[in-house]
Amino acid sequence: MDPALLQLIGSLAAILVLAGIAWALKLGTGPHLADGEDAMGRAYEADTGFDPVEAVCSRDGKGAILTDARGRIMVLRRHGSHFAGRVLEPGAQALLDGAILTVVTTDRRYGRVTLDLGDDARAWASRIDALD
Numbered sequence: 775m776d777p778a779l780l781q782l783i784g785s786l787a788a789i790l791v792l793a794g795i796a797w798a799l800k801l802g803t804g805p806h807l808a809d810g811e812d813a814m815g816r817a818y819e820a821d822t823g824f825d826p827v828e829a830v831c832s833r834d835g836k837g838a839i840l841t842d843a844r845g846r847i848m849v850l851r852r853h854g855s856h857f858a859g860r861v862l863e864p865g866a867q868a869l870l871d872g873a874i875l876t877v878v879t880t881d882r883r884y885g886r887v888t889l890d891l892g893d894d895a896r897a898w899a900s901r902i903d904a905l906d
Contacts, residue, residue: 804852806835813838817850820859824848830898832889839877839889839898847901849877849887860884868902875899 807813810829817826817840826848829840837851840859847866850859860879867878875895877887891898 804836805855805857806852807831807838807850807857808835810838813840813850816857817848817859820850820857821848821861824859824861830889830891830894832891834890837887837889839875839891841901847898847905849879849889851887858884862902862905864905866902866905868899870895870899877902 807816808831810831813829813831814826817824817829817838824840824846825842826840827843829838831838837849837857840848840850842848847862848859849862850857852858860881862877863880865880869876869878873890873892873895875889875891875898877889879885879887889895889898
């Protein structure tokens with residue numbers, strides 16, 4: 775057999791073995807929010823000037839929406855191995871599709887945040903709409 779072909783087959787096999795190990799160890803899946811308390815801690819890490827008093831996590835644990843005592847609203851989403859948050863400003867949009875709330879921030883670099891909030895989605899959409 776051609777040595778170059780053997781090298782190619784060996785390289786592909788090694789890649790598959792490493793991918794299997796990473797999958798078995800659940801590497802690369804990213805962090806998840808356990809509950810509202812966890813989201814509040816992560817929000818404080820993202821912005822120490824934001825002291826959350828209420829939080830609702832997305833059902834998939836990839837994001838949350840929070841409010842502080844001053845009535846400000848923050849969205850939190852997974853960003854690599856940590857969470858990034860943005861305090862919403864007037865002009866932010868809430869797009870509602872049943873239990874799914876998509877928040878469009880005024881910071882285009884932050885992007886949209888889609889949260890599965892269940893029964894809480896409509897109330898949070900109203901809060902966001904009231905920012906204007």
